[in-house]
Amino acid sequence: MQTRFTSAQLADPAVAHSETILRKCVHCGFCTATCPTYVELGNELDSPRGRIYLIKEMLENDRPADKETTTHIDRCLSCLSCMTTCPSGVNYMHLVDHARAHIEKTYKRPFFDRLNRALLANILPYPGRFRAALKLARIGKPFSKLFGMSTALKPVAAMLELAPASLPSPRPQPSQQIASPRGRVAILEGCAQSVLDPEINAATVRLLNRLGIEVAKPEREGCCGALVHHMGREDDALDFARRNVDGWYQLIDNGGLDAIIITASGCGTTIKDYGHMLRLDPAYAEKAARVSALAKDITEYLASLDLPEPELAPGLEVAYHSACSMQHGQKITREPRQLLTRAGFVVKEPAEGHLCCGSAGTYNILQPDISKRLRDRKVGYLERTGASIVATGNIGCMTQIASGSNLQVLHTVQLLDWAFGGPKPEGLTSVV
Numbered sequence: 001m002q003t004r005f006t007s008a009q010l011a012d013p014a015v016a017h018s019e020t021i022l023r024k025c026v027h028c029g030f031c032t033a034t035c036p037t038y039v040e041l042g043n044e045l046d047s048p049r050g051r052i053y054l055i056k057e058m059l060e061n062d063r064p065a066d067k068e069t070t071t072h073i074d075r076c077l078s079c080l081s082c083m084t085t086c087p088s089g090v091n092y093m094h095l096v097d098h099a100r101a102h103i104e105k106t107y108k109r110p111f112f113d114r115l116n117r118a119l120l121a122n123i124l125p126y127p128g129r130f131r132a133a134l135k136l137a138r139i140g141k142p143f144s145k146l147f148g149m150s151t152a153l154k155p156v157a158a159m160l161e162l163a164p165a166s167l168p169s170p171r172p173q174p175s176q177q178i179a180s181p182r183g184r185v186a187i188l189e190g191c192a193q194s195v196l197d198p199e200i201n202a203a204t205v206r207l208l209n210r211l212g213i214e215v216a217k218p219e220r221e222g223c224c225g226a227l228v229h230h231m232g233r234e235d236d237a238l239d240f241a242r243r244n245v246d247g248w249y250q251l252i253d254n255g256g257l258d259a260i261i262i263t264a265s266g267c268g269t270t271i272k273d274y275g276h277m278l279r280l281d282p283a284y285a286e287k288a289a290r291v292s293a294l295a296k297d298i299t300e301y302l303a304s305l306d307l308p309e310p311e312l313a314p315g316l317e318v319a320y321h322s323a324c325s326m327q328h329g330q331k332i333t334r335e336p337r338q339l340l341t342r343a344g345f346v347v348k349e350p351a352e353g354h355l356c357c358g359s360a361g362t363y364n365i366l367q368p369d370i371s372k373r374l375r376d377r378k379v380g381y382l383e384r385t386g387a388s389i390v391a392t393g394n395i396g397c398m399t400q401i402a403s404g405s406n407l408q409v410l411h412t413v414q415l416l417d418w419a420f421g422g423p424k425p426e427g428l429t430s431v432v
Contacts, residue, residue: 065102
């Protein structure tokens with residue numbers, strides 16, 4: 001794609017990086033076939049190619065974002081399916097991240113949109129606040145349909161509908177002392193997942209300890225920053241990234257780490273990008289790059305180990321849902337399936353496995369109508385596999401799929417922990 005940025009514009013490192021991305025696009029349109037919003041809406045401006053044109057026009061003319069551009073960028077899930085499809089290697093992820101940051105700085109959203117985004121940014125990344133908000137949501141849940149009748153309040157209705165009826169109790173991640181460990185890792189505790197399903201990380205610690213892996217806990221660590229990053233709140237995202245880099249670097253300097261284990265693939269995609277996000281920060285660029293290199297999805301790490309034979313062979317049929325952040329963001333496709341198969345599960349593949357379930361961080365709250373269409377499409381294909389269990393590697397997908405189906409939805413590591421000697425997951429009580 002030909003660009004016409006001035007030398008003054010290209011002096012901005014963010015613009016210069018986006019210009020190199022834009023130049024790689026050859027307008028082929030392959031991305032349209034695998035873009036969930038284009039597949040659902042059929043609008044060229046709701047495809048990656050269409051959004052690239054809008055971003056180019058906005059950045060090249062150095063103008064504030066307008067309503068049309070913001071609308072179509074907001075509808076992007078950041079599922080990154082387009083990057084898997086693109087034959088030219090266009091880094092759409094970095095381009096749309098830049099566009100979102102530009103929108104956040106230059107466009108004044110309607111009042112309720114600003115309010116909803118501010119609430120999400122100031123609640124979801126903080127486990128204590130998030131838990132309190134979910135408890136309050138039980139009071140408002142009966143009024144969700146009423147809120148849903150107002151376009152401005154649809155995100156509030158979506159929040160209430162997604163809120164679980166009950167929450168598991170907080171639980172620490174006790175790691176056993178291992179005399180001669182095979183390795184040493186840290187695990188991202190995270191934010192929303194630690195509230196919605198703390199058993200995921202508990203299962204991870206149990207499994208790793210049984211495999212002889214020591215799990216170290218940093219003094220400072222929290223939200224990875226993905227939630228605010230995808231809302232264009234770049235300063236907040238970088239603050240979260242710096243805090244995590246500091247926390248993990250204490251462990252790196254004090255005993256070393258073989259890996260930083262991530263059990264939410266949406267977080268993994270962002271943490272693996274810390275090196276890029278902090279590349280211009282002289283105090284953090286090198287450390288962030290090292291942290292990104294150490295970040296591993298739990299299935300990615302387990303696949304690198306010499307695993308023992310499983311202690312049981314469940315023989316259960318499991319539909320594997322590959323989260324977009326896993327297959328498109330991190331390019332991890334074989335490992336989860338191979339691990340489940342080795343553990344004795346029969347892995348079933350749903351049709352259209354490359355398309356997003358509609359969760360996408362806060363997307364199912366901020367874009368509830370499109371999100372539900374994608375959810376129902378995904379659930380339909382999962383149910384057609386005939387499996388009664390869904391395995392996936394991202395808490396957002398788990399919540400999304402469970403909100404539209406009676407299927408048992410579990411994290412891949414919970415099934416692996418069970419097969420390799422751990423307790424049976426609670427979600428399997430009605431199946432086995």
